[in-house]
Amino acid sequence: MQKEGLEKYLDRDGKIISWPNTADGKQIVCEYLANLFECGKNYTEREVTKTISDYHCFMNPTMLRRELIARKLMGRKPDGSVYWRIEAEK
Secondary structure, three states, X not given: XXXXXXXXXXXXXXXXXXXXXOHHHHHHHHHHXXXXXXXXXXXXXXXXXXHHHHOEOOOXXXXXXXXXXXXXXXXXXXXXXXXXXXXXXX
16 A cells, blocks of 8 residues: 555544545545455445445545545445455465
8 A cells, every 4th residue: 555645644543534636646546545444354234334334534435435436445235235345366
């Protein structure tokens, strides 16, 4: 995960305070969120939403959840019943 530049999007408690305007910033924030989830573990949509909600201040967990999927940092079943962390390529 890139840490450079992340601090400008976080408050002192590690919560995301704003959604970046740049593609690089969005990727950094999404990687930060993805690292809150364990690889090899399945999550419900409710669990994913709660975790995301606990780590941001602008009240848009649905958008953030969709970004994680779109950026292939998390996967999900088509019916949304199961989510999982996708391990980063090395």
